[in-house]
Every structure is written in C-alpha cells, then in structure tokens.
Amino acid sequence: MKKILVVCLLVASMSLLPLAPATAAQQSLRMGTASVGALFYVFGAAISEVVGNHAGMKIEVLPQGNIMTLPLMASHEVDLVMLANDELEYAYLGRGIFERQTKGKGYDVRLLMLGMRNAASQLVAGDSGIKNYQDLRGKRVVLDHGTQQALNIGSRASLIAGGLTEKDVVVIKASDIPEAVRLVTEKKADACFGGIGVPAFRELAAARGGILYLEAGDKHWPQVHEISKAYFPMTVKKGPLGIERDTVLVTRNFDLVARADLSEGEAYTIVKTVWEHDAELAPKHPQLKDWVKERFVGEQATAPYHPGAIKFYKEKGVWTDKMQAHQDALLKMKKK
Incomplete structure (x- = not known):
C-alpha cells in the first residue's frame, strides 16, 4: 500500500514539472x-x-x-x-x-x-506595336509596386537588362500585378513586369490580342547586378503564352x-x-x-x-x- 502511495505521489509531482521542449x-x-x-x-x-x-x-x-x-x-x-x-x-x-x-x-x-x-520581363499587349525594350522609350511602364519589394526590384532590373533605365520611361504606380495588368488592359500603361505563367496575364492576352515578354539583351548584366546579384539570364523556349520564340529573360x-x-x-x-x-x-x-x-x-x-x-x-x-x-x-x- 505504501509503495502504491509513493508511486502515485511521484506521478503527481512529475505532472507539475514543466514540459520538455517538443521534438x-x-x-x-x-x-x-x-x-x-x-x-x-x-x-x-x-x-x-x-x-x-x-x-x-x-x-x-x-x-x-x-x-x-x-x-x-x-x-x-x-x-x-x-x-x-x-x-x-x-x-x-x-x-x-x-x-x-x-x-x-x-x-x-x-x-x-x-x-x-522564375524567368520574368516587362511585357506588353499584343496590339501595342511594341516589340522590344527600345520601343519602350518614352512609354508608360509600371515600376512602382508599393510595398511589393520583389516587384520593385525586378521591374527595374528587367528594364536595365533591356538597355533602359527608369529615366527613359514614364513611371507608373500599381499596388500589385493584378492592378498593373488592369492598367495595361485599359491602356493607362504600356508595359508591366511579371514572370512566366502568371494567371492575370491570360486576361490581358484575351483583351488585347495576346501578350509579349520583351527579351533582355546580353550587354547590361554588370548594371543589372548593381541592382541585385540574384539575377541571371535564362533562355525560355518558345511555347508559353507571350513567348513567340526562344527568348532570354531576367531570372532569379x-x-x-x-x-x-x-x-x-x-x-x-x-x-x-x-x-x-x-x-x-x-x-x-x-x-x-x-x-x-x-x-x-x-x-x-x-x-x-x-x-x-x-x-x-x-x-x-x-x-x-x-x-x-x-x-x-x-x-x-x-x-x-
């Protein structure tokens, strides 16, 4: 009887101890x-x-x-x-x-x-007449995305990869990619930034005769790396929406x-x-x-x-x- 009492007291006292850290x-x-x-x-x-x-x-x-x-x-x-x-x-x-x-x-x-x-670029509507980054000079480009830091960095890096800077375009603001797409769809902006396969870009393509990802050049990567060392060029094979031929995009x-x-x-x-x-x-x-x-x-x-x-x-x-x-x-x- 005494042994049982001692065991019960031990169990009770152990239950009062702090739990060990979880595995x-x-x-x-x-x-x-x-x-x-x-x-x-x-x-x-x-x-x-x-x-x-x-x-x-x-x-x-x-x-x-x-x-x-x-x-x-x-x-x-x-x-x-x-x-x-x-x-x-x-x-x-x-x-x-x-x-x-x-x-x-x-x-x-x-x-x-x-x-x-994730391969990305500035992209434009199919009916815009814009075919390359140089065609963006003087155009309205979504570069500011509020607190969306990755979009703010990437949009500028892609522009630099194409041989331009934000001084060469009219900077447009949008809170996120869906808003940027809406601005391009409504012809309030000429280009916005994004990666391959973003669902919202399908809506833009349906409304404006397709989309086109603009190709990065091969001469400006030192300047791109001043923005971030994360970027590298990658060739995306023809096939995805907006990729009409094998295209080099800014990738991270x-x-x-x-x-x-x-x-x-x-x-x-x-x-x-x-x-x-x-x-x-x-x-x-x-x-x-x-x-x-x-x-x-x-x-x-x-x-x-x-x-x-x-x-x-x-x-x-x-x-x-x-x-x-x-x-x-x-x-x-x-x-x-």
Whole structure:
C-alpha cells in the first residue's frame, strides 16, 4: 500500500514539472507567404504538405506578405518565409523598403534552399506595336509596386537588362500585378513586369490580342547586378503564352528561408525531407517541376545558408570549398 502511495505521489509531482521542449516532429512551425492564390502561397503550401507527410513536422502557412512576416521572425511568431532571391538580398542587407524597417541592419535570416527559377520581363499587349525594350522609350511602364519589394526590384532590373533605365520611361504606380495588368488592359500603361505563367496575364492576352515578354539583351548584366546579384539570364523556349520564340529573360530563384536561430535539427529535417521527396512537389503546380534538389545549393545565394542546411549538404557532398567561401563572404557583408 505504501509503495502504491509513493508511486502515485511521484506521478503527481512529475505532472507539475514543466514540459520538455517538443521534438522537431512534435513542433508546429509557421511559414509566411504571399496572399492566398499567389505563387508563393501555393509553393509554401506544397512544401508544408511534403514535410508534414514525411517528417511529421506541422508547418502552418500564413498568407500575410513579407512586410508583415519578416518582423515576426525575431519574436519567433514566424519561423520560415518564402522569398524571391533578390528580395532576400535586400531583406538580409537592410536595403530598399527593408532599410526603413530595420534601420539599415537587415533581418537575421538564413537560407535553407534555392528553389525554382522564375524567368520574368516587362511585357506588353499584343496590339501595342511594341516589340522590344527600345520601343519602350518614352512609354508608360509600371515600376512602382508599393510595398511589393520583389516587384520593385525586378521591374527595374528587367528594364536595365533591356538597355533602359527608369529615366527613359514614364513611371507608373500599381499596388500589385493584378492592378498593373488592369492598367495595361485599359491602356493607362504600356508595359508591366511579371514572370512566366502568371494567371492575370491570360486576361490581358484575351483583351488585347495576346501578350509579349520583351527579351533582355546580353550587354547590361554588370548594371543589372548593381541592382541585385540574384539575377541571371535564362533562355525560355518558345511555347508559353507571350513567348513567340526562344527568348532570354531576367531570372532569379525563389527561396525557402528560415530565421537564423531556428534549431539546427529543424532546419536539417526540412531540407532533408524536401531533398528526398522533391518529386512530390511537381504535381501540385507545373512550375514546381523546377523545384529540384540539384538547385538547392548555388553561388547565386544572396544570404548565408543555415548551419542545419549546411550539415545536410555536406553529408550529400554538394557543399564545396567555393560554397564555403561564398558563405563566408555573405556573413562578412552583414552590418553590425
């Protein structure tokens, strides 16, 4: 009887002790993405599902935009975020709109993986008579997108790749891509920026006799890289809407990013799971066919990799001396 009483007292006393930290498989993480229906939301939801199915790690997707998401990482209210590689550079270094948010210090974030390539350009209506970037000189071009930092950067980079600057055009403002498309549709703007496969561009094509993505030149990449090191030229084969022949477009990766103090184990588990099951992403969206393990590590990274990710990549033999040198250079760029 006394033994039973002692056991009961021990169990009762243990129930009053604080719970041990949850394991990676038990924890619920939060991922910030763009609004519901946007590509980043679709991609974030797909990765969340794959990690949940195979690692038992629940990742809640929060579609509230990066301007809202990034400040919440410091308080651990958000753990992961989907970012374009050019926007990641600006967020990490505290440039552009993120300079005001961080007083120039930037956000303490780390890259988990480089994802799919997103080829983009200024595009025009099929009935506009505009065939190349030089035809845009003096025309109305949507370059300002409010707090949409990736669009603000990309629209200017694409213009520079075509041999122009914003001084060569009339700058038009729009809050997002749907509004920019509406302005072009209504002939209140002559061109707007966007990537291949954006659904809103189909509406523009239907209303204005098709669309055309303008081709980037090959002479202005040093100037493009002054905007961001994230960009590189990529030839898109004829076929997609707006691509009438093989066309070189300004391209950057979409990335999965974590707060710097996410545990090494959690970062490792996420990277390992997506690496091993990347083929399951493609059925969830056509563009996710390009989110493959062969692209996860690359010198186009614009922020340092997370130690947990590096640990996994070293195990797979894809973390080279060049990557370590690039990592060290990125770490030194951070303002104190």
